[in-house]
Amino acid sequence: MIGNICSIPSAEDVNRIYINNYNNEQNETTVEIGESLVEQNPIKLPVNLFFASHIGIFGNTGSGKSNTLHKLYYELFSKEELIHLRKKSKFLVLDFNGEYNQDESFGVLTKDKAIYNLSSNSDSSEKFPIKDTTFFDDEMLSILFSATQQTQKPFLSRVIKGKKKYDAGMVSLSAWIMYLIRRVLTNEVNQTDIKNRLIACIESNISDSKELLEKLKAVIFRDNKFAYPFPSNSWTFFNGEWTDQKSDSIGLIELQACISSSKLDVFQEFIFRCELQLIADILYENIIPDHIAPLIRRIHSRVHDIESYIDIVTILPEQKFLQIVSFKNLNHNSKKILSLLISKMYFDKQKGKRKKNEQSFHLIVDEAHNILSNQSGREQDTWKDYRLELFEEIIKEGRKFSFFLTLSSQRPADISPTILSQVHNFFLHKLVNERDLQIIDNSISTMDKMSKAMLPVLAQGVCIISGTAISMPITVSIDFIENENLRPQSDTIRLTDVWRESK
Numbered sequence: 439m440i441g442n443i444c445s446i447p448s449a450e451d452v453n454r455i456y457i458n459n460y461n462n463e464q465n466e467t468t469v470e471i472g473e474s475l476v477e478q479n480p481i482k483l484p485v486n487l488f489f490a491s492h493i494g495i496f497g498n499t500g501s502g503k504s505n506t507l508h509k510l511y512y513e514l515f516s517k518e519e520l521i522h523l524r525k526k527s528k529f530l531v532l533d534f535n536g537e538y539n540q541d542e543s544f545g546v547l548t549k550d551k552a553i554y555n556l557s558s559n560s561d562s563s564e565k566f567p568i569k570d571t572t573f574f575d576d577e578m579l580s581i582l583f584s585a586t587q588q589t590q591k592p593f594l595s596r597v598i599k600g601k602k603k604y605d606a607g608m609v610s611l612s613a614w615i616m617y618l619i620r621r622v623l624t625n626e627v628n629q630t631d632i633k634n635r636l637i638a639c640i641e642s643n644i645s646d647s648k649e650l651l652e653k654l655k656a657v658i659f660r661d662n663k664f665a666y667p668f669p670s671n672s673w674t675f676f677n678g679e680w681t682d683q684k685s686d687s688i689g690l691i692e693l694q695a696c697i698s699s700s701k702l703d704v705f706q707e708f709i710f711r712c713e714l715q716l717i718a719d720i721l722y723e724n725i726i727p728d729h730i731a732p733l734i735r736r737i738h739s740r741v742h743d744i745e746s747y748i749d750i751v752t753i754l755p756e757q758k759f760l761q762i763v764s765f766k767n768l769n770h771n772s773k774k775i776l777s778l779l780i781s782k783m784y785f786d787k788q789k790g791k792r793k794k795n796e797q798s799f800h801l802i803v804d805e806a807h808n809i810l811s812n813q814s815g816r817e818q819d820t821w822k823d824y825r826l827e828l829f830e831e832i833i834k835e836g837r838k839f840s841f842f843l844t845l846s847s848q849r850p851a852d853i854s855p856t857i858l859s860q861v862h863n864f865f866l867h868k869l870v871n872e873r874d875l876q877i878i879d880n881s882i883s884t885m886d887k888m889s890k891a892m893l894p895v896l897a898q899g900v901c902i903i904s905g906t907a908i909s910m911p912i913t914v915s916i917d918f919i920e921n922e923n924l925r926p927q928s929d930t931i932r933l934t935d936v937w938r939e940s941k
Contacts, residue, residue, distance in 0.1 A: 449479040456912045457484065467520065469513035471506070475900060475913040487907035488863055489514060489800070492833055495846040495901075496878070497867020502899040504537055504926040506865050506916045507804065507846050512545050512924070515760075524550060524759040527798045530784065532777055534805040536766030537926040544760060545924065552758040556747040556776070557767035565749040566763060566776065570704070572783040573750055574598055581824050582744070582775060583736050589725065590733040597708075597715045606707065612697035614714060615640065621721055632721055639713045640693075644700050704750040705741045712737055747772060748779070754787075777809045778825055785832050788841045798840040801832075806845040807852040826854050833860040851877045863905030868896040885911055 447455070452474060468482035493510075497503040517523070531538055538544070539553050554566050572578065576595040585591045604610045615636075622632055702710065712734055719725040747768060763780065765773045781801060788799045803809065810829055812822065833843055845861065847853060851873035858881045869875055870893075879890060884904045889911040892902065899918055904911040919925040 447477070447479075452477050452479040453482055456481070456908060456910060458487065458907055458909050459484070467517060469510065469517070470917075471509050471513060472914045472916040475915055481903075481912065481914050483510075483903075484907065485514065485517075485520075490798075490837075490840075490842065491862035491906065492836070492842055492860060493844040493863050493865070494850070494858070494861040495844070495865040495867075496850045496869065496874070497848060497896075497901065498869060498871075499848050500898065500930055501848075501867035501869075501896070502901070502916060503846055503848070503865070503867050504804070504928040505899065505918060506867070506901060507802070507844070508538065508544065508924075508926050509916055509919060510844075510865075511802070512919070515545055527800065528757055528759065528761075529800045529802065530761045530763070530780070531802045532763055532765065532780070532804065532809075534765045534773065534808050535928070536764045537804065537928045538762050539764045539766075540923055540927065542921075542923045543762065543926070546760045550759040552761045554761070554763045555767070556764060556772075558743060558746055558769045558772050559767070565747055566780070567749050567751045567754055568779050569754055569783055569787075570750050570752050572779060572786065573748070574601065574708070577824070578779070578782070581778075581821050583733060583740060584821070585733055586729075587820070589729045593715065593719070593725065593730055593733065594712075596719070597711050600715065601711060606704075608700050608702065608707070609698050611707065611710060611714070612694045615697060616694050618714065618717060618721070629721070632717060635713075635717050635720070639710070639717060640697070643702065643706065643710045643713070644697055703745070705745045709737060709741060743769075743772060744775065747776065774809055774821075774825065777803070778828065781832065782828055785828075785836070785839075785841055788836075788839045791839065796840075798842065800842050800844065802844040802846075804846045806847040807849045810845070810847075810854055810857055811852040812854045826857070830854065830856050830860075833857050850874050850881075853877075855881065861905075863907050864903070866893060866902045866904065867900070868893065868898070870894045884908065889913070 453468075456474075467485045469485060469488075470480050470482050472481055473479060474481050488510075495503045495507050495510075511529070514520075515523070533539060536555070539555060541548060541553075544551075555564055556566060557564070576591065576598045579585070579594045579598070580587075580591040583590075583594070585594055600614075604614070618636060622629055622636060716725075716727065716730050716734060719730070720727055763776070765776070768776065784799055784801065788797075791797060809825065812826060829843075832841060836842060843861075845853070845857075849871075850858060850869070851871065855877065858877065861881075864882055866878065869878065875890070875893060878885070878893070882904055884906070885902075889902050889904065892913065896902070896913075900913065900915050902911050902913050
């Protein structure tokens with residue numbers, strides 16, 4: 439009205455209007471990601487309100503979500519006043535399309551960053567370290583190898599139980615083999631099938647024992663009545679002594695020594711253990727062999743793929759401040775397997791921290807619909823349930839353990855509604871699919887009708903920020919990173935430039 443005072447809000451005033459508790463804390467650290475579309479004022483997001491929360495970045499392909507994800511963390515990592523950031527926090531990016539594997543990505547120097555370019559090709563030399571306790575878990579193994587609940591999962595549990603009880607390594611395996619040989623030889627019933635299985639198992643896993651295997655065959659395939667003396671009381675798993683010095687006995691001693699000195703990697707030893715467990719179960723009549731044989735075949739085929747990109751370790755190497763794991767050259771199943779193993783391993787590790795503020799962990803998942811979808815019909819229900827339950831636990835309980843998720847996806851409708859409902863803050867780019875718009879409408883209570891109506895018509899690089907840290911939705915034009923060596927490798931090709939280029 440005429441006579442009233444008109445004042446134009448400053449950039450700080452705009453941020454106070456839109457962002458909850460803005461500048462309420464002294465020396466609040468903020469990251470600047472762009473300008474508000476209406477006021478054209480710089481928008482500064484408080485670090486505590488955004489990065490100590492679960493973040494969702496959604497938008498159609500080409501809408502600018504990769505640039506938003508990169509810009510958000512690039513600005514955070516550039517904050518010089520956060521002097522303990524690189525000591526007190528760890529960040530890991532699951533990069534499904536290989537967009538962030540440049541040397542200068544996120545502005546982090548090579549010494550503080552590890553980039554893993556993994557491949558399903560068995561000749562690939564780069565592997566990601568996975569802790570043995572994470573991989574050799576009966577629940578995890580039953581999921582990885584599609585074990586049935588009634589027979590095959592208990593079988594894997596017996597394998598893991600034996601490994602824990604008698605330790606890993608070839609010394610333990612050689613003692614177990616000697617025990618099985620003794621049981622076969624002292625069994626009153628003729629067990630020709632078991633004898634053949636035992637010899638075949640040793641022959642297939644210990645390649646340099648052909649001469650000793652001939653001696654083993656001569657001992658095992660004796661008459662049904664066993665006349666060959668074995669010490670009955672003094673023989674144990676780890677300090678057995680063969681008192682009879684006949685040639686056959688010496689052959690068994692040499693065989694045990696040969697097995698003990700054999701060099702098998704972790705995966706080969708696991709296969710060996712599974713085959714020996716099958717023989718032991720048949721010997722004790724615990725199982726029907728035909729029920730377990732399909733599992734053994736699956737283990738053989740899938741282990742060959744898994745060992746091309748995973749390195750099983752007892753102690754994890756020192757973790758870099760930023761890890762970027764490129765899934766670009768992995769097949770579909772490998773992407774799901776590795777993302778599951780990585781997420782479980784670091785979440786379990788974070789839960790084991792003594793103090794809540796000891797260290798925070800931030801898991802950034804680009805193209806999150808690849809692993810968080812509940813729509814897939816190509817996988818078993820047990821696999822899908824385990825995968826979703828893990829991430830639902832992370833997003834529900836992660837805050838208590840300073841474990842935070844950032845999810846980026848072009849199809850929010852494909853992500854489990856339970857997971858989506860637990861996201862705290864959203865960066866919403868252009869969305870046109872009706873199902874995507876509907877899930878956003880159902881999941882975000884802080885969005886008004888006008889903001890929701892804008893989603894299908896947002897320009898490239900423009901997003902609506904909403905969530906618990908925002909008092910009202912704000913439309914922001916995210917700053918575009920001009921340096922090609924920094925920004926994600928997700929630019930749309932300019933066909934006219936390519937077609938005009940000379941050879």
